Amino acid sequence: MNRQILVVGLPSAGKATFLAALWHVLHSEEIPEALRLSSLSGDAEYLNAIKDEWIQYAPVTRTSQQSERTIQMSLLDPVSKAQCELTIPDLSGETYRHQWTDRLWTDAFEKLAKDASSLLVFVHPNQLIEPIEIAEAKKYLPEDGNDPHGEPGQQSASVAVEPVWEPERAASIVQLVDVLQMISETLGRKFRVAIVVSAWDLLKDTKYKTPEQYIEDKGSLLHQFLETNPELFDFKIFGISAIGCSLDDADAKRDLQKKESASERIKVVSGGSSTHDITAPLKWLLEW
């Protein structure tokens, strides 16, 4: 069985970090139920490099448009013993950004989209340009205009700024939905979409107990889009912390380093359940 999963996400959405952690889990076999690597087609240098960054809690190098590549691997499901050939084009987030701003994509990308059997879509909580309205924001400012987070006695300066519209400053969720619209029109058939809320650990002290709640609220447009097009999408939402904690949190890092295996720092939540198996979204997509 040959499958191609198209990984979609705007810049800094967490795709590379996911790939690094995935690579580790696939070949380390530390998680019994996770998919395993049968064979990797081609050079493993890139994957090993980002895996090393990940395992040492260093920021994982993002894929640039110049360093885009296609990763092909043979995978084995240890439970069902099913095998499949998986292709993951590792595309830069800029590729998708440019689809939104320039309204173009390459012939190569069109082929990738048409050959895809499913999508893995990344959304990063800190990387979203949110469509907050000035009028709404002002409701939360004190009446004296002082920035409550500023120095005492310091008045916030009110500078008249002439708004300059640039497409890249559009709300992130709108950009993402538009890209998905265009991909779905190209595919012209129903497919599975796994939505990954990356850096899930950043939301642990918030009101969002599940990734579904997060997407329904902060990614409402995306959620509505997926729900209202059941003839096009079969979707599932995952929250994934590939790193396990914030890279600035030394205490948390220390705690995670004590774990027996590096894979145990990974957390994947979906549908009320939690696991370390970062291959869970792939397994769901490959069922298709």
Place this chain on the structure above:
Amino acid sequence: MHELFANWYSQVSPQMDSKRLDDRWKAVDAYGNALTTKKTTGVVLLASGIGDGKPTGDELRQAAKKVDTTYVSSDDALELKVLAAAVIARSLGVPSDQSDALALGYLCVSFSRKLLSQMHEDLHRLCLEYIVKEGIRIRDEGITFPPLNAKTTTELLKKQPEAPDGPTARLQMHEAVTQLLKSASEYADESSKSFARLHDLQREDSNVAFLVVSAYAFTTGEPFSEMTRAEAALIAAHELACVTKLTPVLVAHDAVLSALLKHTKGRKDLLSIREAVNGVKIEVQKRLIGTAAIVPEVMPCHFALQKAVEVNGKDVWNSAFATATGLNPDDEHPTLDLVRQAYLEGMLRTVLAS
């Protein structure tokens, strides 16, 4: 271009694009020119938005693409509907069997359906005006005897500046005789048609008069005064359709049907298709459906009869009816509307079978 086409097409294209409008009209023209009576039902269904629109929709698309290669053959349901409506409107400008079928068909398919749009109202009106106007014309003006138009040898020879030689004269004589025979044959054809129509008209007039005066139904062998309104409804429509010789309709059909119903027992101002069908015995149901084809969505009354006959007159045909027509057989209608519908269906069946 029909005067209403631009208005109708503005639903499809909010800002007028005259080239596109012209192209679409050319497609309508081309399609209308090739339209046969058999295909009129498809056009009617497409114009009213009923069913999947095949194969008429595909045929109209092809016609549109022939004129405008940029025509996109998907997500065009409204555009096809407007084009089909335009085909009907165009055809109604010239009386013909196809026009009769289109006008009757559209009026029939509109029964019991909420087709709320200005285009529907316009088209409905055009069809009503057509059947009235054509019903009058075919009776008032349709019986004309053509003039005999033949050149005699003398007329031909009169025009010669000098007497022709022998061979030329014989040729001219032969030509004159041939023309005379041809003209006489055409004259005889047209005259016999006119005589036949005149005979039909006289027959129709006397039958209608007899029907109104006697209020007697030949289908059941009893007067209408012996029937309930529910029983009489479809029978009255059938009786009048049988005596109407010239299509599309007897102009006074509303008045005659109303007169027939006046005699029935009881007063029932509202009637459903189910009541009307169940009010008639199985033997009579069989006589009412006859042999001509029945199109469910366009001829709901006759289709209901057909379904009832299939189950031997039992009252178990309702869900099959609803599935095929999209209508509820228990919906009540003003009785005269239901009877008129059954009459129009009968006339449509006659046109389609001819």
Place this chain on the structure above:
Amino acid sequence: MVSLRKGTALDAAGAYAICRSGDAITIAIAGPVKSGKTTLISSIHQGFLFSPVRELKFKRSHTMVGFEEKCFNSRVESGADTPSTPRTSYSAGVEYYHLRVKDSKTSSSPHLVLLDMSGEYFDRAINSRQDALHLQCLRAVDFVSFLLDGAKLADATTMQKVYSDATLLLRRLLEEKIISRDSRVQMLVTKVDMLCKEPKTSEVEKVVGEVARRFERFGDQLHLEFHAVAASPAVGRPFPQRFGIPDLLRIWTENEKKAATRPGPLLIRSSRLIDRLPAVWLRDKYALVGGEK
């Protein structure tokens, strides 16, 4: 390279591609300069970014870039201190914004096609019949939503002009047969937060009632509907963002059609008595040509 859909406002050809499917509901947002047309359109899009709008959920849009451009000036991301809306240029002509929604109550998925044009078109149409011809595109729409600037209605120095201009425009549109009794014309009082202290139904209804009275003279010629919105209430006003927009969307998506005005009786011109009978027995449906008896 493959060119993708531009995503900006559609032109007439783009609107045609959507309307020809038959699922489209076209709404013309009409009104003088600065009456709130662009704010209304952008607030419709903005509303769906945060949540479904009552039973309506976002399904698709071919003009996402266009919507975002319209919304940008009102957002924190713009860097501006106060929200504003970009002016719609006269030279841009008629632009169409597309939004397809799914109604979870009825399961229908209508396309909303919002027609936007510079207020200058309407200002000029008041003065010139020639200019009124540019408004022919309003003829075939499902709704003409005419905006009355609530801020100007709240100001005694500008109120009369608002009513005067609106009345003149309605007259012009009627004379040019662009609207009629069969049209759905909505009079929308925008910025209603400037006219009411609180978003109480009774207060808003009172304001709307007063506005409606000013247009009673059109009672015979038009079926006017009156509504109030505050798409972007002023800071400090106790009105929620997009006040009145959900109700407006509901009305548009329901798009209740009513039967058109019934034409007169069918005319009969025949010398045969039998053909003339219907005009005798069914006088409401048939009449003889020339009114003969």
